[in-house]
Each structure stands twice: as structure tokens, then as C-alpha cells.
Amino acid sequence: MSKRSTLKWLLAGGVAAAAAFAGTARADLLADVKAAGVLTLATDMQYMPFDFYKDNRHQGFDKDYFEEIGKALGVRVRFLDLPWTGTLPGLEARRFDLVAAPVIVTRERKQRYRFTLPIADATVAFLKRANDGRIARPEDVAGKAIGSQRGTSQLAQMKAYADTLSPKPAIHEYVDLNQAYADLANGRLAAVAGGLPNIAAVAKERKNVFEVVMPPFGQQTYYAFLGRKDEDSASLIQAIDDATRAMREDGRFATLQKRWFGMEMAVPAEDFEPAL
Structure with missing residues (x-):
């Protein structure tokens, strides 16, 4: 669904549906999804x-992963394209079933939302220009301009790391990472x-332009998807x-990780206590 179509849906039917849900006691979201035949x-x-357009087609780990989830649940999967800043408010307003944009699992977020099992290692690192010899280690960004996506845990960790450097880097916040990559x-x-x-993935796609700065500077964290905290x-x-456990057992999960991340990533198979 296009971003314009998504916004129309949210302003029309989505808002009406949210109002209807707000006045109705719901006990089982899985049953509702199966009855509708659609996971939104x-x-x-x-x-x-995870999610991007290439050749005018939605591609990425999330698309392939949720195709497998849809098969397991016996439902069709519908993706709504929203700015990151609109996903969590929309979830709480019941405009869709789940946030499929990967989110870092933190203690604070676990108090407010219900997470799926992790699907990838989310440890934060820096991307630099491939020909920039000034930056060999993370601490070499001291005194330079650095950026990340607004409203994310990566931005928060970057700010905390920047506070340990002297001179401090100049922080820039972006609505989406494509703008940051362009700058x-x-x-x-x-x-x-x-x-x-x-x-x-960006460095792999544009290896003559970008390079990952190793090692990562962030705390060990994981990406997962999230839903509402309510019991339904x-x-x-x-x-x-x-x-997901079935996919791990038969190898489909590792295949998806290798296809989209270039490597198999160890992630917790059960609930865990986040480092952040």
C-alpha cells in the first residue's frame, strides 16, 4: 500500500475502526485476525x-518473514507504509495489529509493549564513507558531524556515546536513514x-561508497516486532x-537472516532481560 493510500486509510476507515474497537471489549486478537483473514x-x-522498495516492489527481511508467518496463521498479510514516528501512536490507537518495523527491545519498551521473539542483532555501529581515512575506530567521530534516525534507540545510544568523547560530535537527527545516508x-x-x-546491508549494496566502522560501539541489543501490551x-x-520457533528448527529462519543480513545472527529463543 502506498504512503498516500495508507494515510487515507488511517484518516477514514482506520480511524472509524479504531473508534469502534475502543468501545468494544476484545479478548483474542489472534481470533480476530483469523476471522478477518488479514494480518495488518x-x-x-x-x-x-528490513523493508524497502526496489524496482517498485516491497522487498526485505520483514516481507519474507511475515509471508511465512501468514502461512502459519492461514491469513493474508497487509503492510501499511508509515513514517516511523507514526507507528507506535497508530498501534496504540488500534489502527493495525502489529508494528513490523524492527524495534530494539529495551526495559522501558517492555513495560509498555509486548514484543515478539528477537529476529536480529541490533548492536549499534557507525557507517562512514569508504574513502574517509580519518575514521578507523568509533572514537574517531569526536568533534565531527554524526547522525541517526529520530525517535530511535540507536539515536539515544549515539548521543550517550557522543557524551563520552572530547570534543563532542555535532548531532543531527533525521526522519529516515536514507536522508542521513545521502548527507x-x-x-x-x-x-x-x-x-x-x-x-x-547499506555498505554491501554500495561498497565503493560506504564502510562499516568496527567494532560496534553500542550495548548488545536485539531487534524484534511489537504489539499492544493488553491481554487480547x-x-x-x-x-x-x-x-518463529518452527522456522528456527527447520532452517528457514537462518536462511532469511543470511539472505538479508549477509550472516546468521544468534538471538534469544526465549524471553530475556534487555541490556538497555
């Missing part, structure tokens, strides 16, 4: 390698902070986790 997901299509390529930024799978969402999250 919100994501930001500017987040390679990095044009020399307006010295580095962009992002989850390791994201920036590794528990059934849907449990069904997704069960399907």
Missing part, C-alpha cells in the same frame, strides 16, 4: 534490509549510527513466536 502490519519502507555520501556527515544489520494481543504474539 505497519512499517517504514525506508529501512533496508554522509555528500560529506555533510562524517558517520551515521545504525543497527549493525542495517548499515552492513497476547494470543497473536504467542502464535507468531510459535511460528
Whole structure:
């Protein structure tokens, strides 16, 4: 669904549906999804390698992963393309079933939302220009202009890391990472902070332009998807986790990781206590 169509849906039928749901006690979101035959997901299509457009087609890990989830649940999967800043408010307003944009699992977020099992390592690292010899290690961004996506854990970790450096870097916040990558390529930024799978995919796609700065500077973290904390969402999250465990056992999960991240990533197979 296009961003314009998504916004029309949210302003018309989506808002009406949210109002109807607000006045109705709901006990089982999984049953509702199966009855409708559709699992509705919100994501930001500017987040390679998870969700992005190439050749006018939605591609990425999330698309392939949720195709498998849809088969397991016996439903069709519909993606809504929204800016990241609109996903969490839309979830809480019941405009869709799940946020399919990958989110870093934190203690604070676990208090407010219900997470699926992790799907990727989200440790934060810097992306730099491939020909920039000034930056060999993360600490070399001291005194330089760096950026990340607004409203994300990666931005928060980057700010915390920047506070340990002298001189402090100049922080720039972006609505989506594509804008940050453009400024990095044009020399307006010295580095962009992002989850390791994201920036590794960008560096792989544009290996003559970008390079990952190793080692990562962030704390060990993981990407997962999230739903509402209310009890009616528990059934849907449990069904997704069960399907994910089956994918891990038969190798489909590792195949998807290698296809989109370039490597298999160890992630917790059960609930865990986040480092952040």
C-alpha cells in the first residue's frame, strides 16, 4: 500500500475502526485476525534490509518473514507504509495489529509493549564513507558531524556515546536513514549510527561508497516486532513466536537472516532481560 493510500486509510476507515474497537471489549486478537483473514502490519519502507522498495516492489527481511508467518496463521498479510514516528501512536490507537518495523527491545519498551521473539542483532555501529581515512575506530567521530534516525534507540545510544568523547560530535537527527545516508555520501556527515544489520546491508549494496566502522560501539541489543501490551494481543504474539520457533528448527529462519543480513545472527529463543 502506498504512503498516500495508507494515510487515507488511517484518516477514514482506520480511524472509524479504531473508534469502534475502543468501545468494544476484545479478548483474542489472534481470533480476530483469523476471522478477518488479514494480518495488518505497519512499517517504514525506508529501512533496508528490513523493508524497502526496489524496482517498485516491497522487498526485505520483514516481507519474507511475515509471508511465512501468514502461512502459519492461514491469513493474508497487509503492510501499511508509515513514517516511523507514526507507528507506535497508530498501534496504540488500534489502527493495525502489529508494528513490523524492527524495534530494539529495551526495559522501558517492555513495560509498555509486548514484543515478539528477537529476529536480529541490533548492536549499534557507525557507517562512514569508504574513502574517509580519518575514521578507523568509533572514537574517531569526536568533534565531527554524526547522525541517526529520530525517535530511535540507536539515536539515544549515539548521543550517550557522543557524551563520552572530547570534543563532542555535532548531532543531527533525521526522519529516515536514507536522508542521513545521502548527507554522509555528500560529506555533510562524517558517520551515521545504525543497527549493525542495517548499515552492513547499506555498505554491501554500495561498497565503493560506504564502510562499516568496527567494532560496534553500542550495548548488545536485539531487534524484534511489537504489539499492544493488553491481554487480547497476547494470543497473536504467542502464535507468531510459535511460528518463529518452527522456522528456527527447520532452517528457514537462518536462511532469511543470511539472505538479508549477509550472516546468521544468534538471538534469544526465549524471553530475556534487555541490556538497555
